[in-house]
Amino acid sequence: MKYDFNTVETKWQKKWEEAKVFNATEDHSKPKFYALVEFPYPSGAGMHVGHIKAYSGLEVVSRKRRMQGYNVLFPIGFDAFGLPTENYAIKTNTHPRIVTDKNIANFTKQLKRVGFSFDWSRVIDTTEEGYYKWTQWIFRKMFDNGLVFRAKTLVNYCPNCKVVLSNEDSQGGKCDVCHSDIIQKSKDVWYLRITEYADKLLDGLNKVDYLPNIKLQQQNWIGRSEGAFVNFKLTGCEDELRIYTTRCDTMFGATFMVIAPEHPIIEKNRNIIKNIDELDRYKEECQKKTEFERTQLTKDKTGVRIDGINAVNPANGKEIPIYISDYVMMGYGTGAIMAVPAHDERDYEFAKKFGIDIIEVIKGGNIDEGAYTGDGEMINSDFLNGIKTKKEAIDRMLKYLAEKGIGEKGIQYKMKDWAFNRQRYWGEPIPIIHCPNCGMVGVPYEELPLKLPELKNFEPGEGGESPLAKIDSFVNCKCPKCGHDAKRETDTMPQWAGSSWYFLRYCDPHNDKEFASKESLKYWLPVDWYNGGMEHVTRHMIYSRFWHHFLYDIGEVPVDEPYAKRTAQGLILGPDGDKMSKSKGNVVDPLDVVKEYGADVLRIYVLFMGDYASATPWNESSVRGCKRFLDRIASLPDIAHGNGSTPELESSFHKTIKKVSSDIEDTKYNTAIAALMTLLNEITDKGSLTVDELKIFIKLLCPFAPHICEEIWESLGEKNFVSLASWPEYDEEKTKDNEIEIAVQVNGKLKSTIMVSVEASAADALELAKKDEKVIASIEGKHIVKEIYIPGRIVNIVVK
RNA sequence: GCUCUCGUGGUGGAAUUGGCAGACACGAUGGAUUUAGGAUCCAUUGCGAAAGCGUGCAGGUUCAAGUCCUGUCGAGAGCACCA
Numbered sequence: 001m002k003y004d005f006n007t008v009e010t011k012w013q014k015k016w017e018e019a020k021v022f023n024a025t026e027d028h029s030k031p032k033f034y035a036l037v038e039f040p041y042p043s044g045a046g047m048h049v050g051h052i053k054a055y056s057g058l059e060v061v062s063r064k065r066r067m068q069g070y071n072v073l074f075p076i077g078f079d080a081f082g083l084p085t086e087n088y089a090i091k092t093n094t095h096p097r098i099v100t101d102k103n104i105a106n107f108t109k110q111l112k113r114v115g116f117s118f119d120w121s122r123v124i125d126t127t128e129e130g131y132y133k134w135t136q137w138i139f140r141k142m143f144d145n146g147l148v149f150r151a152k153t154l155v156n157y158c159p160n161c162k163v164v165l166s167n168e169d170s171q172g173g174k175c176d177v178c179h180s181d182i183i184q185k186s187k188d189v190w191y192l193r194i195t196e197y198a199d200k201l202l203d204g205l206n207k208v209d210y211l212p213n214i215k216l217q218q219q220n221w222i223g224r225s226e227g228a229f230v231n232f233k234l235t236g237c238e239d240e241l242r243i244y245t246t247r248c249d250t251m252f253g254a255t256f257m258v259i260a261p262e263h264p265i266i267e268k269n270r271n272i273i274k275n276i277d278e279l280d281r282y283k284e285e286c287q288k289k290t291e292f293e294r295t296q297l298t299k300d301k302t303g304v305r306i307d308g309i310n311a312v313n314p315a316n317g318k319e320i321p322i323y324i325s326d327y328v329m330m331g332y333g334t335g336a337i338m339a340v341p342a343h344d345e346r347d348y349e350f351a352k353k354f355g356i357d358i359i360e361v362i363k364g365g366n367i368d369e370g371a372y373t374g375d376g377e378m379i380n381s382d383f384l385n386g387i388k389t390k391k392e393a394i395d396r397m398l399k400y401l402a403e404k405g406i407g408e409k410g411i412q413y414k415m416k417d418w419a420f421n422r423q424r425y426w427g428e429p430i431p432i433i434h435c436p437n438c439g440m441v442g443v444p445y446e447e448l449p450l451k452l453p454e455l456k457n458f459e460p461g462e463g464g465e466s467p468l469a470k471i472d473s474f475v476n477c478k479c480p481k482c483g484h485d486a487k488r489e490t491d492t493m494p495q496w497a498g499s500s501w502y503f504l505r506y507c508d509p510h511n512d513k514e515f516a517s518k519e520s521l522k523y524w525l526p527v528d529w530y531n532g533g534m535e536h537v538t539r540h541m542i543y544s545r546f547w548h549h550f551l552y553d554i555g556e557v558p559v560d561e562p563y564a565k566r567t568a569q570g571l572i573l574g575p576d577g578d579k580m581s582k583s584k585g586n587v588v589d590p591l592d593v594v595k596e597y598g599a600d601v602l603r604i605y606v607l608f609m610g611d612y613a614s615a616t617p618w619n620e621s622s623v624r625g626c627k628r629f630l631d632r633i634a635s636l637p638d639i640a641h642g643n644g645s646t647p648e649l650e651s652s653f654h655k656t657i658k659k660v661s662s663d664i665e666d667t668k669y670n671t672a673i674a675a676l677m678t679l680l681n682e683i684t685d686k687g688s689l690t691v692d693e694l695k696i697f698i699k700l701l702c703p704f705a706p707h708i709c710e711e712i713w714e715s716l717g718e719k720n721f722v723s724l725a726s727w728p729e730y731d732e733e734k735t736k737d738n739e740i741e742i743a744v745q746v747n748g749k750l751k752s753t754i755m756v757s758v759e760a761s762a763a764d765a766l767e768l769a770k771k772d773e774k775v776i777a778s779i780e781g782k783h784i785v786k787e788i789y790i791p792g793r794i795v796n797i798v799v800k
Numbered sequence: 801g802c803u804c805u806c807g808u809g810g811u812g813g814a815a816u817u818g819g820c821a822g823a824c825a826c827g828a829u830g831g832a833u834u835u836a837g838g839a840u841c842c843a844u845u846g847c848g849a850a851a852g853c854g855u856g857c858a859g860g861u862u863c864a865a866g867u868c869c870u871g872u873c874g875a876g877a878g879c880a881c882c883a
Contacts, residue, residue: 674824743820794819
C-alpha cells in the first residue's frame with residue numbers, strides 16, 4: 001500500500017472532527033483521565049517545533065488512555081494577553097483583539113493539521129470576556145480575603161517596556177520580555193500575598209508526583225530557612241536593631257553589624273549620626289547601580305561605618321561597630337545582620353577589607369585563610385564551649401535568647417509577595433475602585449467582567465502610567481459603597497493571571513454562572529498529568545498552585561493540589577546544536593515538515609529523536625528515517641495473511657505490547673518507537689504475519705502515528721476508528737522465554753555464551769558453562785575459587 | 801561563587817537499575833536494481849591485523865561497575881551577596 005499522506009491525513013482529521021472522537025464526555029460513571037499541556041501564547045510566528053514536542057508526549061498518553069476505556073479530557077486553549085501582541089499592535093496600529101484573533105485562527109489550523117486529539121469543543125481564550133470575568137472574580141475573592149495589598153516600594157522596573165515586573169520576571173536583573181536591564185523605581189504596586197502560602201506550597205510538594213528537579217527548583221524558589229530574630233541594643237541612640245540569622249550559635253563571634261543602605265534606622269537618627277553625608281552618598285551610589293551590577297560585584301565588598309552609633313553583642317556584652325553595605329538587602333530578613341567573619345564568607349571578606357576583628361568560635365578551619373562554615377567544637381563562647389554540633393549549639397543559644405527576652409526562633413523565605421500590576425493595555429483590568437471616602441473598594445461581583453475599554457492608542461504614558469489612565473469615561477466612576485465620585489484602578493494584571501487557573505475552566509468552559517460547576521470539578525480534578533517546559537516551573541506553576549490553594553481554602557475547588565503529576569520536555573535545538581533562534585537562522589518550521597513528510601512523520605520524529613526530557617538537535621536525515629519506517633508500515637498489509645503465526649513472533653508481540661505500554665507511562669517514547677521498529681524488522685525478516693497480528697501492531701502504533709493507522713485499519717475492513725479500538729493486552733507468560741542465552745565470564749571477563757533453560761539450577765548452568773570450549777581454555781589447570789550463577793543473567797567463574 | 805544534572809561509536813541515543821556496553825535510528829562503505837540521479841532492497845559498520853582494548857580522566861568498593869564511592873576535568877541548567 002503506497003499512500004498519499006496529505007490526502008489521507010486531512011481525510012482522517014476531518015472524520016475525527018465530524019464524529020467528535022476526542023471530545024470528553026460528561027459521563028461521570030467512567031474512569032477519568034485529565035491530561036494537561038501548557039496552552040500556547042498565540043504569537044504571530046505561528047507554531048514552533050517545540051510546541052509539537054511539548055504536546056506529542058501527552059497526546060500519546062491520552063490516545064492510549066482512550067483506547068483503555070478512560071473518559072479523557074485533553075484540552076487546549078490560548079494564553080493570549082501579553083506584551084508581544086500589544087507591541088505588535090502598537091507597531092502596526094492594529095487592535096490587539098484583531099491580532100489575537102488572527103493568531104489564534106492560525107494556531108488552530110496548524111494544531112489541527114498535526115492531528116492532535118484535543119477536545120476542540122472546550123477551547124478557551126484568556127482574553128475573552130467570558131473568561132477574564134472569572135480571572136477578575138478570583139482576584140476579587142483574594143481581595144476580599146486580605147490577600148491583595150498595595151504598597152509604595154522600590155520595584156523592578158523595565159524602562160523599555162515601561163512596566164513593573166515581579167521578582168520572577170526579572171531574574172538576573174534582566175527584563176523577561178525584552179532583556180533590558182532592570183532599574184529600581186519607587187512605585188505604587190499591587191501585591192498578592194503569596195508568601196502567606198509559602199508553607200502550603202512547600203508541604204504540598206510531598207504529595208505530588210513531579211520530576212525530582214522540578215520539586216527541587218520549587219523548593220529553592222520558595223527558599224524556606226529557619227533561624228532566629230535577635231534584638232541588639234545600641235549605644236548612642238534609643239533604638240534597637242533587630243536582625244535575622246540562621247547561625248545564632250556563632251553569636252560570640254559577631255564582631256560587627258551590617259545594615260542595608262535603605263535601613264530606616266538611618267533616617268530616624270540623622271541628627272545623631274556624625275557622618276550622615278557620607279552615608280547618604282553611599283546610599284545614592286547603590287541605588288544607581290542596577291541589580292545586575294550589584295550581583296557582578298559580589299567579590300568586592302563596599303560599605304561605610306556609621307559614626308555615632310554602635311551596637312552591643314548580647315552574647316558577650318562587647319560593643320561592636322555598625323556598617324551600611326549593599327551586600328545586605330532590605331528585602332530579606334530585617335535588613336540587618338550580625339556579622340560573624342570567622343564563619344561566614346561574606347562577613348570574612350568585609351572584615352578583611354575593613355580591618356575588623358575575626359574571632360573563631362568553631363574549631364575546624366583556619367581563620368587566617370578564610371571563613372569556616374562547617375561543624376565543629378565550640379570555643380571562645382562561654383556557655384556554648386565544648387558543644388560539638390551546630391544543632392545543639394543553636395538550641396542552647398535559642399534558650400539563652402528566650403531567657404533574656406531578646407530573641408526567638410523565626411522563619412524566612414526567599415520568595416517575595418507577587419507584584420501583580422502592569423501598566424499596559426492588553427491585560428485583565430484590575431477590578432478595584434479608589435474612593436476618597438472608602439479607600440480601595442472592589443468592583444461589585446455583578447459588574448464583572450470589568451471590560452477593557454476600546455482604545456486607539458495603546459502606548460503607555462511616559463511617566464509609566466497605564467494607557468487606560470487616558471480614558472476619562474473608564475477612570476471616572478461612582479464608589480459602589482458610598483456613591484461618591486471615585487476613580488478606577490487603571491493598571492492591568494500580569495500575563496500570569498489568566499494561566500493561573502485555566503485548567504479549571506476546561507472542566508466546564510461554557511458556564512456563565514460559575515468558573516466551573518462543582519460537579520465537573522469534583523469529577524475532573526486533579527489534573528492527572530501535566531506536561532510543559534522547565535521555564536514555567538518556578539513562575540506559572542508556583543503562581544497557579546498558589547491560586548488553587550486559595551480556591552481550596554475558600555471551598556471553591558475540591559482538592560488542594562491541582563497537578564498530581566508534572567513532567568517536562570527538553571528543548572529541540574537547531575541542526576547546529578544551538579538553541580533555535582531567528583537571528584541564527586536555524587529555526588525549523590513544523591508545517592514545512594508536515595508538508596514534506598506528513599504529520600505522522602513529524603509526530604514520530606519529535607518523540608523518537610531522543611530522551612523526552614533532554615535537549616536534542618534537529619536532524620533532517622533522521623526525519624527521513626522515520627518516513628522510511630512509516631512507508632514500511634504502509635506495505636505491511638501486503639504480507640498479512642490469515643495463516644498461523646510462529647511461537648517466536650507471537651512471543652515478540654507480547655513482549656512489544658508490554659514494552660510499548662510501560663514505556664509510554666514512563667515518557668520513554670523513543671524506546672517505545674524503537675521497540676515497534678524492532679518488531680517490524682522481525683516481521684519483515686519472517687516475511688509474513690497474521691491479520692490479527694497486524695491489527696495489534698496498528699493499535700500499538702496508533703497513538704504515535706494515528707493517520708496511517710486509521711487508513712490501514714479501514715483497509716482491513718474495520719468500520720470503527722482504531723483511535724477508539726481497545727488497547728492490546730499481553731500475556732505475561734508469553735513474554736517469557738523457555739530458554740535464554742546467558743553470558744559466561746571467567747574472572748569477570750566475558751568468554752562465551754550458553755543457552756540454558758530458565759528453570760535451570762545453578763549446578764546445571766555451571767556444568768553447562770564448564771563444558772564450553774572457550775571456558776575450558778580459560779580455566780584449565782587453574783584453581784576455581786568461586787562460582788556464581790545469577791538466574792537469567794550471568795555465570796561468573798573465579799579462578800586463580 | 802553556590803545548587804542540581806549530565807559526560808557512552810562519525811551522529812542522535814539504548815542498556816530490565818550492579819550482570820553480554822553500543823538496542824533503535826542516522827551517516828558511511830560495498831553490492832543489486834536504474835540510461836542517470838533519486839527511491840528501494842541486501843551486506844558490513846565501536847577501536848584493533850590479532851591477542852586484546854574500550855562508557856571524560858585518576859583512584860576505590862565488588863565475583864562483576866556506564867551504573868555505587870572519592871578526587872579531578874569539561875558541558876548544560878537554575879539561583880544570584882538570602883545572613
